[in-house]
Amino acid sequence: MSDITLTNLTKVYDSGAESVVAVEDLSLSIADGEFLVLVGPSGCGKSTTLRCIAGLEDVTEGSIQFGDQTVTDYSASERDIAMVFQNYALYPHMTVRQNIGFGLKLSTSLPSAEIDEKVDAVAEMLGITELLNDKPKELSGGQQQRVALGRAIVREPSAFLMDEPLSNLDAKLRAEMRTELQELQADLGVTTIYVTHDQTEAMAMGDRIAVMNGGVLQQVGPPEDLYRHPVNEFVADFIGSPSINLLDATVQAGTLSGPGGFTYTLDDPTPVEGYDRVRVGVRPEDITLVEDGENTAIVNVVEPMGNENFCYMELGGVETTARVHPSHRPAAGDAVPFSFPEESVYLFDPDTGEALKTKTDEATDVAISA
Amino acid sequence: MSTWLPNDDRLGADSDAGSLRTRAWDRFRFARQAYSRVVPELGPVAYIFIAPFFILFTLFLAFPIAYTIYLSFFRYEGVSGDRWFWIDLGPIFIEVPRIAELSFVGFGNYLRILGDGLFWQSMFNTTYILAIQVPIMIGLALALAVALNASFLRFKGFFRTAIAIPVSANIVAYSTVFLLLFNEQFGLINYMLATIGVEPIAWLRSEFWARKTIIAAVTWRWTGYNMIILLAGLQNIPQQLYEAAEIDGASRIEKFRYVTLPQLKPVLLFVIVLSTIGTFKLFAEPYVITGGGPTNATITIVQYIYREAFQSWNLGYASALTVIFVAIVSVISVIQIRIGGDN
Numbered sequence: 001m002s003d004i005t006l007t008n009l010t011k012v013y014d015s016g017a018e019s020v021v022a023v024e025d026l027s028l029s030i031a032d033g034e035f036l037v038l039v040g041p042s043g044c045g046k047s048t049t050l051r052c053i054a055g056l057e058d059v060t061e062g063s064i065q066f067g068d069q070t071v072t073d074y075s076a077s078e079r080d081i082a083m084v085f086q087n088y089a090l091y092p093h094m095t096v097r098q099n100i101g102f103g104l105k106l107s108t109s110l111p112s113a114e115i116d117e118k119v120d121a122v123a124e125m126l127g128i129t130e131l132l133n134d135k136p137k138e139l140s141g142g143q144q145q146r147v148a149l150g151r152a153i154v155r156e157p158s159a160f161l162m163d164e165p166l167s168n169l170d171a172k173l174r175a176e177m178r179t180e181l182q183e184l185q186a187d188l189g190v191t192t193i194y195v196t197h198d199q200t201e202a203m204a205m206g207d208r209i210a211v212m213n214g215g216v217l218q219q220v221g222p223p224e225d226l227y228r229h230p231v232n233e234f235v236a237d238f239i240g241s242p243s244i245n246l247l248d249a250t251v252q253a254g255t256l257s258g259p260g261g262f263t264y265t266l267d268d269p270t271p272v273e274g275y276d277r278v279r280v281g282v283r284p285e286d287i288t289l290v291e292d293g294e295n296t297a298i299v300n301v302v303e304p305m306g307n308e309n310f311c312y313m314e315l316g317g318v319e320t321t322a323r324v325h326p327s328h329r330p331a332a333g334d335a336v337p338f339s340f341p342e343e344s345v346y347l348f349d350p351d352t353g354e355a356l357k358t359k360t361d362e363a364t365d366v367a368i369s370a
Numbered sequence: 371m372s373t374w375l376p377n378d379d380r381l382g383a384d385s386d387a388g389s390l391r392t393r394a395w396d397r398f399r400f401a402r403q404a405y406s407r408v409v410p411e412l413g414p415v416a417y418i419f420i421a422p423f424f425i426l427f428t429l430f431l432a433f434p435i436a437y438t439i440y441l442s443f444f445r446y447e448g449v450s451g452d453r454w455f456w457i458d459l460g461p462i463f464i465e466v467p468r469i470a471e472l473s474f475v476g477f478g479n480y481l482r483i484l485g486d487g488l489f490w491q492s493m494f495n496t497t498y499i500l501a502i503q504v505p506i507m508i509g510l511a512l513a514l515a516v517a518l519n520a521s522f523l524r525f526k527g528f529f530r531t532a533i534a535i536p537v538s539a540n541i542v543a544y545s546t547v548f549l550l551l552f553n554e555q556f557g558l559i560n561y562m563l564a565t566i567g568v569e570p571i572a573w574l575r576s577e578f579w580a581r582k583t584i585i586a587a588v589t590w591r592w593t594g595y596n597m598i599i600l601l602a603g604l605q606n607i608p609q610q611l612y613e614a615a616e617i618d619g620a621s622r623i624e625k626f627r628y629v630t631l632p633q634l635k636p637v638l639l640f641v642i643v644l645s646t647i648g649t650f651k652l653f654a655e656p657y658v659i660t661g662g663g664p665t666n667a668t669i670t671i672v673q674y675i676y677r678e679a680f681q682s683w684n685l686g687y688a689s690a691l692t693v694i695f696v697a698i699v700s701v702i703s704v705i706q707i708r709i710g711g712d713n
Contacts, residue, residue, distance in 0.1 A: 054613075054617060055616075055617075056613050056616065056617075075616070076613070076616040076617045077616055077617065077618070077619040077620065077621075081617065082617065083613075083614070083617045085610050085613070085614065087608075087610065089608065089610035089611055089613065089614040090614075091611060091614070091615075091628070091629065091632075092633070093632035093633070093635075094632075102615075102618050102628070103617075103618035103619055106618055106619040106620050106624060106628075107618065107619030151614075151618075155618075
């Protein structure tokens with residue numbers, strides 16, 4: 001077990017005439033036993049980063065350290081890591097027992113009896129004992145997933161690397177495996193780096209989340225932090241479901257004016273000082289539909305979720321989502337007044353996307369963490 | 371305008387000239403659609419379309435196979451002029467002659483095979499060539515395929531084509547080239563051996579070397595063909611299996627042993643069975659290069675069948691040989707598939 005440090009990691013794919021920068025100058029440390037989630041849209045470099053850590057890709061520049069050891073030039077087999085692939089990559093011609101024991105057979109000098117014991121123990125932990133003599137093609141997706149996990153666990157590696165391991169499962173099973181994986185990781189206490197494009201998965205699982213975009217690390221932090229205090233518009237937009245509502249506004253003496261007659265007067269105009277334009281962000285759950293709301297939007301669609309309603313509205317051509325109580329069910333075409341508190345407003349620089357103001361309603365935070 | 375032609379407004383008469391081609395194609399498509407609605411559906415038409423296959427199959431495959439088996443129980447006495455049956459339709463008179471003059475010998479032909487020294491000699495020759503040639507060729511083809519599949523290799527397309535091109539050579543032509551190459555006095559091979567101080571080898575006069583010459587020729591022609599098939603198989607192996615194996619600690623050789631070979635097994639089996647059958651049917655190369663010699667050391671089964679059938683005109687006996695030959699090849703293939711296949 002060890003901590004992992006990436007320093008100025010850069011990966012450039014050179015394909016003849018054009019070169020593509022997949023990961024740019026990424027520095028990140030992952031503590032021993034931590035569950036870190038790398039998240040971002042497809043093509044953001046998260047998988048490449050993971051593959052560099054695994055040793056499946058050469059690093060163009062920068063270094064990778066496991067504990068005190070620099071492993072940048074080590075091959076995958078020398079790094080003492082285990083990886084779980086998106087499509088599991090089980091050996092089709094081997095039984096489940098052989099699949100799980102394969103790594104031990106190759107990389108250790110354990111006698112076969114001991115390997116069998118370890119495989120049995122892991123199989124029991126994952127509840128796949130009765131599948132040990134089956135071939136992968138006889139198993140369901142969830143079962144294959146468990147075998148892939150077993151193959152990683154049995155080696156007692158210094159780190160688990162997981163590349164979208166749950167994305168081939170159906171929604172219900174995915175949610176189940178999510179919890180199970182977290183429990184397993186907590187029990188084993190192995191440093192884990194988990195790649196996903198699904199921000200819900202990232203929020204639910206990670207001790208910390210690293211958001212990437214275009215090969216560049218945007219922000220690293222605990223899920224709450226990223227949600228409440230994103231460093232820029234990209235992170236604010238990527239984290240949270242449904243996504244944050246964003247619109248362009250002009251600033252005049254602390255009053256924001258946007259599309260569809262949107263106006264909002266800030267009690268504290270310090271964040272927008274020196275700006276004549278800003279991007280305004282409001283989370284869907286912070287919008288309340290009230291009769292004396294300052295602004296009005298036209299309802300397009302209402303999605304009833306049972307415990308809440310997603311209300312998709314139009315505000316001067318900008319789609320705006322409100323997450324409201326199930327008793328609020330406006331009809332399509334209705335003009336509904338809405339309101340939101342200033343503490344929950346996010347403001348971003350219109351050119352750089354940098355956050356000028358994030359949530360300021362800290363009180364509940366303290367109560368939860370205390 | 372006929373009823374099934376589309377009217378002009380469907381074609382967008384006022385669209386620009388740039389779409390002239392598109393409009394022409396649309397007109398064609400509409401016409402075809404309209405036409406197929408007008409033509410009545412004919413159920414039995416399908417049978418007309420599949421009939422040529424069955425006619426040709428019956429004429430050139432099913433009938434000859436059946437007739438070979440029939441023939442193997444007879445002695446061929448010569449061509450027959452007798453009428454077999456006729457159909458009298460008044461103005462048209464169809465007469466079908468007997469194919470051949472035959473005399474029934476029961477299992478006589480088969481019993482004769484048991485004591486036929488030359489049959490056993492040709493069996494031995496064929497098996498000998500097969501036992502050496504097929505493993506060498508498959509091994510070579512696999513090695514070349516793995517090399518060509520390596521990511522770092524450049525000019526892959528060139529090498530692939532160059533190695534596979536012998537398969538397109540005409541059999542008699544390339545056999546003749548080998549005949550010249552291995553000529554004892556003027557051949558290039560002996561000339562090159564002489565430059566490094568090796569005495570000339572009597573390639574075609576020694577039993578040992580004559581068989582090796584045949585093996586060399588067949589291997590040269592078919593290695594590339596098998597390599598292409600194996601290469602296609604290699605490219606179907608998911609890259610992630612290699613990555614998983616690498617993380618599990620597998621070396622290059624272990625990856626080959628534990629990922630490549632088991633994943634390639636079905637393709638490898640296919641190539642082995644096909645090559646075995648192919649070499650078993652060996653005919654043209656020994657016919658051209660060695661003529662079966664020296665002292666029948668390279669005469670193959672098919673060559674022996676050919677001699678019996680078309681030089682000695684023992685068609686009944688040759689048919690019996692053929693039946694036995696097919697049986698042996700089938701048994702070997704079934705054994706290979708049983709051993710190599712997963713259930």
